[in-house]
Amino acid sequence: MAVNESSDLFISKLTVETWSRQFDVWSRVCEVIRREQTVASDTLLIQIANVPVVRSRSTTTLGCYVSRNDTPCCIRLQFDQEPELLVHTFLHEVAHLIDHLVSFSGRPYRGAHRSGWTFWAIALGISPCRTVKSEYLAQQHQQRKKLVAVCSGCGESFYRIRRLNRNRTYLHKQCGSPLKPV
Ligand SMILES: [Zn+2]
Ligand SMILES: [Zn+2]
Known part of the structure; x- marks a missing residue:
């Protein structure tokens, strides 16, 4: 890079x-x-x-x-x-x-x-x-992810490295319901 x-x-x-x-x-x-x-x-x-x-x-x-x-x-x-x-x-x-x-x-x-x-x-x-x-780094990346939101419709959990922007509304692609930030 x-x-x-x-x-x-x-x-x-x-x-x-x-x-x-x-x-x-x-x-x-x-x-x-x-x-x-x-x-x-x-x-x-x-x-x-x-x-x-x-x-x-x-x-x-x-x-x-x-x-x-x-x-x-x-x-x-x-x-x-x-x-x-x-x-x-x-x-x-x-x-x-x-x-x-x-x-x-x-x-x-x-x-x-x-x-x-x-x-x-x-x-x-x-x-x-x-x-x-790097397999090792990929693992580290995975471990850094935390629960950031739950779908208000179907209850699916979303894991990310960074928190979601609270001023925005995110919709769950699969069911169309808004996500609830954690
Ligand atoms: Zn390069
Ligand atoms: Zn959903």
Whole structure:
């Protein structure tokens, strides 16, 4: 995933380099950059190394590369996923970061999952699929749901992560009766 963000500023000591070392893939990142980017590869590596990695609480998105205008902002990572998946997600976002710095230098990132990203994903040794599912995270998502409404007609219960907007009237599709918020 990739989003452009206009306002947030992230301050964090945890960076792409610290997490790459943690996941034991920093030498792989260096090797790939030096092999594929013969001009100014060290400058590029320093840029990549210093991008912050911040913890995400999302139960629907495993990771996200965030940029502001022409500048990388951070990588958001949901750490509650299977270990092998976590490394894969991390490298998926690093591929977005490299794609931005190399193919969209000085410009906003519009690359999402096109050929540039695919190239770096393969070079980093991951399968270039857009999305990966975490069973564990899906379970967490399910557990966060709570009872939000009961149908006033047939009594069916409705579970959601977020409460319903109390200023609106919701109708039960199946029986047409209004829902009673809980
Ligand atoms: Zn992506
Ligand atoms: Zn009903």
